[in-house]
Amino acid sequence: MRRSLALLAGGLLVGALAAPASAADGDQDFTIKDPRITESSGLAASRQHPGIYWTHNDSDDGAFLYAIDSATGRTVATVTMTGVGKPRDIEAISIGPNNQIYVGDIGDNDGVTWNYVWIYRLTEPKVLKNQTIRAKQYVVKYTDGSRDAESLVVHPKTGRVYIIDKQEDGGHLYVGPDKLSSSGANVFRPTVPVDMWATDAAFSPDGRQLAVRGYFGGVAYTWNGGKLKRQGELDVPLQGQGESVTYSPDGSKILYGSEGAESVVKVEDAPSYGASGGSDSPGGKGSSASEKGGAGGAEGNAKTGAIAVAVLVVAFIGVRRLRKRPS
Numbered sequence: 001m002r003r004s005l006a007l008l009a010g011g012l013l014v015g016a017l018a019a020p021a022s023a024a025d026g027d028q029d030f031t032i033k034d035p036r037i038t039e040s041s042g043l044a045a046s047r048q049h050p051g052i053y054w055t056h057n058d059s060d061d062g063a064f065l066y067a068i069d070s071a072t073g074r075t076v077a078t079v080t081m082t083g084v085g086k087p088r089d090i091e092a093i094s095i096g097p098n099n100q101i102y103v104g105d106i107g108d109n110d111g112v113t114w115n116y117v118w119i120y121r122l123t124e125p126k127v128l129k130n131q132t133i134r135a136k137q138y139v140v141k142y143t144d145g146s147r148d149a150e151s152l153v154v155h156p157k158t159g160r161v162y163i164i165d166k167q168e169d170g171g172h173l174y175v176g177p178d179k180l181s182s183s184g185a186n187v188f189r190p191t192v193p194v195d196m197w198a199t200d201a202a203f204s205p206d207g208r209q210l211a212v213r214g215y216f217g218g219v220a221y222t223w224n225g226g227k228l229k230r231q232g233e234l235d236v237p238l239q240g241q242g243e244s245v246t247y248s249p250d251g252s253k254i255l256y257g258s259e260g261a262e263s264v265v266k267v268e269d270a271p272s273y274g275a276s277g278g279s280d281s282p283g284g285k286g287s288s289a290s291e292k293g294g295a296g297g298a299e300g301n302a303k304t305g306a307i308a309v310a311v312l313v314v315a316f317i318g319v320r321r322l323r324k325r326p327s
Contacts, residue, residue: 027253031264032068034075036061041150042093042200043244043257043265044101048124052076053246054101056090058259059109063087063120063135065101067128070265077128081135084120088112091243092200096154096161099124104152106140106163113146116185119161138180143189147174150243151201151212155223162226163188164212170195173228192228195219200244204270205251211270213245213256220271231273237266 032040032055039058046052051070063081068074081103089107096102105118122135140163149171151164161180165171172190180186194212196219201212203223210221211234218234236242237256244257247270257265 027248027267028070029264029266030068030070031073031262032257033073033262034066034068035261036064037066037075037263038261039243039259040257040263041091041243041259042104043246043255044093044095044202045246045249045255046124047095047099047249048126049128050249052128053255053265054093054095054124055244055257056093056103058091058107058243059087059089061087065093065103077125078130079122079125080132081120081122082132083134084118084137087118088114091150092152094152094154094202095124095156097156097159100154100159102152102154102161103135104149104163106147106149106152108146108148115146116141117149119152119180119186121180136182138182139185140176141185141187142174143187149174151198153201153203153210155207156203156205157207164194164196164198164201165190166198168197171198173226175226191226194228195230199242202246202254204247205249209251209270211245211247211254213242215239215242218245220273222273232271234271235268237268239264239266 037055037057040055041058042056044054046054053068053070054065055068056065063084065079066075067077069076087105089109090103090105091107092104094102101122101124103120108114117140119138119140120135122133125131147165149163149165153162160178161176163174165174171194173192173194174188175191176186176188196212197214198212199214201210203210208223210223212219213234213236218236220231220234221228222231239256239258241259242256243259246255248255252270253267254270255265255267257263
């Protein structure tokens with residue numbers, strides 16, 4: 001979704017604070033260089049092609065997926081999905097078992113309320129080249145009415161699809177049927193709370209951890225069979241409009257993406273939690289801003305620009321709700 005004022009403020013902040021991105025092989029920062037990609041809203045690590053990450057634009061682009069080589073930041077393949085109609089507001093991408101790519105057309109761009117949203121599914125191509133692939137389209141409805149959502153995750157072991165709705169004071173994890181059906185609506189129901197104004201989420205490759213990010217922070221959960229157990233804060237970097245997150249294929253890193261032209265994907269260590277629930281790695285020390293309802297403090301964060309972050313938060317709250325309402 002477009003958020004012009006928040007994007008402008010965030011862009012100024014990142015321009016002042018961000019360090020130049022280095023060449024990457026999948027575990028270092030990289031810059032998305034494709035001029036067509038200006039609203040990268042989802043990110044998913046390829047299981048077949050090392051160093052490749054799939055992304056897509058938010059809106060006004062079409063049914064396109066882009067394979068980005070993290071070593072160069074360049075697009076090495078563009079996939080055009082057919083059989084899905086005209087996308088409305090694509091917000092998320094996730095890869096499930098058997099190299100199945102799931103794409104969530106689940107947002108409410110410009111504040112429109114949809115009676116249903118869509119999920120698209122296609123097989124990740126074995127050969128990376130520009131091509132057209134027919135996708136399956138699934139209709140999604142919620143038991144408690146329309147939702148704004150930007151987070152769709154597919155469990156890497158079971159293949160079950162989950163959605164997290166986006167609420168200022170925290171949303172819920174919604175669970176779909178065991179298997180999506182292309183005939184009739186797939187009804188998703190809320191299960192457990194998620195204390196985050198979620199812009200994206202991702203499973204660890206082993207399916208044991210769930211990372212949920214927002215604009216100014218993130219939370220790591222143990223999956224616990226879908227009964228989420230909060231473990232700590234994620235080390236979410238400062239970004240202009242943080243919209244995406246994914247684990248590296250080996251689960252050792254978490255990558256964070258942002259909207260904007262030539263946006264930088266930042267890489268941090270993934271947290272690892274012991275039996276006590278404490279973090280065993282730098283990525284889970286809680287150095288990022290905690291967030292509930294989108295307002296997080298920079299508690300314990302010694303990053304340069306903390307004052308600028310506070311200014312950004314105030315500006316963001318002043319804008320009020322994220323959604324753009326029709327005039």
